[in-house]
Structure formats: C-alpha cells, structure tokens
Amino acid sequence: MYDVAIIGAGINGCSVAYELIKEGKRVILFDEEGIAGGGSGAAGAFISPKFSKSGELKEMINSAFTYSYDFYAKNFPNSFQQAQLVHIAKDEAEDETLRIYKKNTTLALLKMPDNMKTQLSENAKKREYVSIDAGIVNAQSVCNAMACGAKLVQEKVESLVYDDAFWIVNESYSAKHIVLATGAYDMLIPEPYIKLRGVWGHRIDVKTTTKNENSMHQFVSISPKQGGHLAIGATHNVHYHPQKNTEPYDIEQGRKELLQKASQTIILENVTVVKDYTGLRSGSFDYMPLVGPLVLSKETLFTCKNILHVKKPDFKEYMYYPNLSMINGSGGYGFVLAPYLAKTLTEHILHGKAISERISPARFFARWAKKL
Numbered sequence: 432m433y434d435v436a437i438i439g440a441g442i443n444g445c446s447v448a449y450e451l452i453k454e455g456k457r458v459i460l461f462d463e464e465g466i467a468g469g470g471s472g473a474a475g476a477f478i479s480p481k482f483s484k485s486g487e488l489k490e491m492i493n494s495a496f497t498y499s500y501d502f503y504a505k506n507f508p509n510s511f512q513q514a515q516l517v518h519i520a521k522d523e524a525e526d527e528t529l530r531i532y533k534k535n536t537t538l539a540l541l542k543m544p545d546n547m548k549t550q551l552s553e554n555a556k557k558r559e560y561v562s563i564d565a566g567i568v569n570a571q572s573v574c575n576a577m578a579c580g581a582k583l584v585q586e587k588v589e590s591l592v593y594d595d596a597f598w599i600v601n602e603s604y605s606a607k608h609i610v611l612a613t614g615a616y617d618m619l620i621p622e623p624y625i626k627l628r629g630v631w632g633h634r635i636d637v638k639t640t641t642k643n644e645n646s647m648h649q650f651v652s653i654s655p656k657q658g659g660h661l662a663i664g665a666t667h668n669v670h671y672h673p674q675k676n677t678e679p680y681d682i683e684q685g686r687k688e689l690l691q692k693a694s695q696t697i698i699l700e701n702v703t704v705v706k707d708y709t710g711l712r713s714g715s716f717d718y719m720p721l722v723g724p725l726v727l728s729k730e731t732l733f734t735c736k737n738i739l740h741v742k743k744p745d746f747k748e749y750m751y752y753p754n755l756s757m758i759n760g761s762g763g764y765g766f767v768l769a770p771y772l773a774k775t776l777t778e779h780i781l782h783g784k785a786i787s788e789r790i791s792p793a794r795f796f797a798r799w800a801k802k803l
C-alpha cells in the first residue's frame with residue numbers, strides 16, 4: 432500500500448514524487464512510456480522567465496523562474512547548466528514589449544556577449560533584446576533523479592476505483608492519494624469542465640561548426656553548444672497537430688522549419704541533424720496551470736444547485752473526488768513551473784494548505800456550470 436500514486440512521470444509527476452519522498456511518503460509512479468516519455472522528454476527545458484509586459488501568468492512564471500533556478504542548481508546540479516539567455520524580439524510589437532519589460536523588471540539585465548554579436552543574422556541585430564542569467568536542465572536526467580525513491584511501474588493506468596478509503600489502480604495497487612499528472616493525454620477521469628489543448632513540439636540536436644555559448648530565444652529556442660551539438664526546438668507554428676491531422680508527422684518538413692527559423696536568428700554553418708525529439712505539451716484555455724483537487728461535477732450539480740449561479744462562487748462549497756488532485760496545463764513553461772507547483776500541491780496534500788483559486792481546477796467547473 433502506498434501513500435500516493437502518481438499517474439504520469441513527466442516533469443510534473445516527477446517533481447511531485449520528489450517533494451513527497453522528501454517528506455518520507457511512499458510513492459508509486461505510473462507511466463506507460465517510462466520516465467519523461469511524453470512532452471517532457473521532447474523539451475529543450477530552458478529555465479527562463481516570461482518576457483511580457485504584465486499579467487498574472489507573467490507574475491507566476493517569473494516567481495517560479497527564480498524558485499526553480501535555485502531549486503535545480505541546488506538539488507540537481509548535475510542535470511542543470513547555467514547559461515546566459517538572450518531573448519530577441521520577433522517584430523516591432525515585441526520590440527516595444529521588451530522595452531517595457533526592461534524598464535520594469537527586477538532581474539539583473541546583462542549585455543549581449545561580444546562573441547554573440549558576430550553570429551547574429553542581420554535581422555536579429557536590428558531587434559530589441561533582453562539578456563539575463565538563466566539555465567537549462569537535462570530533461571531525462573532530472574526526471575530520473577527526481578523519481579529515484581519512487582516505485583516505478585511502466586504500464587498504462589486504465590482503471591481507478593475508490594474503495595473503502597483507498598484508491599485501487601489497475602485493480603492491483605492501492606494508495607491513499609492519487610495525483611494525475613497525465614499531460615496532454617486523455618484525462619483518466621473525464622470531467623466535462625476540464626479541457627486541455629495539446630500543442631505539438633519538435634526539437635532537433637544538430638552538429639554544426641557554428642560556435643555558440645548562450646541560449647537564444649526568438650522564433651525558436653537555441654541552446655548553447657554542448658558536446659559539439661546545438662539543440663533547436665519549438666512548440667508553436669509547427670505544421671502538425673496530432674488531434675487534427677490524419678497523416679503522420681513529417682519529420683523532414685519539421686526539421687526544415689526549425690532550421691529556417693533558427694537561421695533568422697543565428698548564422699548556422701555545416702549543419703547535420705543528429706537526433707529528433709517530438710511531443711505534446713498541454714495548456715489550459717486561460718493559460719494558467721491546473722493544480723489541486725478535482726470537482727465531482729455530477730454530484731455538485733445535483734446537491735448544490737443554489738450555489739452554482741452566484742456572482743462569486745465559493746469553491747469550498749463544491750464536492751470533490753476524495754484524495755485526488757491534478758497537476759497539468761503548464762504550457763511552454765513546464766520545467767519552470769513544475770518544482771514551484773509541486774511544492775504547492777504537496778503542501779496541500781500533506782498539510783491541507785489552500786491552493787490559489789487562479790490555478791485551482793474548480794475555476795473551470797464554476798465557468799462551465801454557469802453556462803448550463
């Protein structure tokens with residue numbers, strides 16, 4: 432019998448496992464693909480803030496950035512690389528955004544390194560940029576290290592049954608709590624108010640004679656050179672979506688697009704693609720992550736009719752699945768948000784600490800129920 436069963440061994444599931452194991456809990460971790468076999472294994476895993484003018488998502492990601500940078504550097508130094516990041520505007524509108532960002536940020540701003548200036552394309556040289564101290568994690572290695580101490584079961588979870596104060600997983604394993612960390616895959620408990628969108632991503636490792644010591648973000652993300660290779664990746668503007676396309680993903684076309692976009696930032700010479708990684712990342716419809724207990728929609732609709740249409744709903748009045756939470760929807764910032772959100776969720780599971788309504792899945796129930 433386990434204290435917590437976590438479904439999904441991406442960065443979210445592994446971060447929660449790490450926090451719980453640290454607290455002495457017995458954790459069982461399920462993933463049909465093994466550790467970091469989903470979106471997490473495809474990620475460039477840059478640890479960077481969000482360079483926008485304002486907004487609650489920017490505030491949350493920026494707090495998570497500072498937290499996660501220190502977290503990885505301190506706890507997983509072998510999977511973390513400090514690297515100066517140069518974020519370059521894509522167009523005039525973003526030039527303006529970056530100017531405002533630079534005026535307001537509390538992060539220490541750095542100058543573009545001299546050696547980088549000579550590698551930039553003519554287009555990139557004209558644009559505004561922000562440069563800061565940032566990092567990159569090795570996705571596979573950090574997930575493995577975090578999950579160490581959990582019992583790993585490589586199988587698809589198909590049944591979850593609550594019986595006599597325990598959750599029974601696949602009719603074989605029992606645990607007091609369940610954490611759903613299933614990314615952009617089908618929700619195991621299909622509640623109609625939870626809708627996640629999967630965005631396809633492609634990363635390539637390339638061999639090149641171009642020298643680069645920094646992380647660069649513009650149309651795609653480009654890593655510093657490690658072992659003779661650069662990683663180039665993106666999860667936007669690629670030409671494929673597994674839920675919409677019937678044809679298989681065209682790897683050659685994806686490579687071409689990534690290289691074309693990277694060449695708009697940096698002069699790439701003698702390039703050979705050595706490895707491809709693809710995967711889906713999941714995002715919510717208001718872009719904020721989903722962390723916390725799941726509302727039982729049918730039961731809440733049936734018993735709490737009078738509270739559904741109030742102006743300011745009180746989430747405490749809803750009915751919830753017993754001892755079951757989710758952590759998902761962190762979009763393109765999964766590696767930045769995961770340690771920060773996993774701490775929040777663990778404090779909730781172990782000590783009943785309240786979770787902000789802005790990330791609670793209950794917010795989507797409230798919106799969905801209002802429309803009924």
Ligand SMILES: Cc1cc2nc3c(=O)[nH]c(=O)nc-3n(C[C@H](O)[C@H](O)[C@H](O)COP(=O)(O)OP(=O)(O)OC[C@H]3O[C@@H](n4cnc5c(N)ncnc54)[C@H](O)[C@@H]3O)c2cc1C
Nearest residue numbers: 439441442443463469470471476477588614632764765766
């Ligand atoms: C190309 C690319 C580049 C990216 N770059 C960055 C970046 O630079 N920085 C950053 O912070 N983020 C980045 N991201 C986003 C980041 O990867 C995601 O936000 C993050 O990986 C989400 O993690 P997760 O644990 O929620 O999901 P996943 O990693 O997808 O994990 C979910 C897991 O659940 C398992 N699963 C689902 N259902 C079941 C079931 N029923 N039974 C058993 N197992 C199940 C799946 O096999 C999967 O392994 C990038 C993403 C991509 C695709």
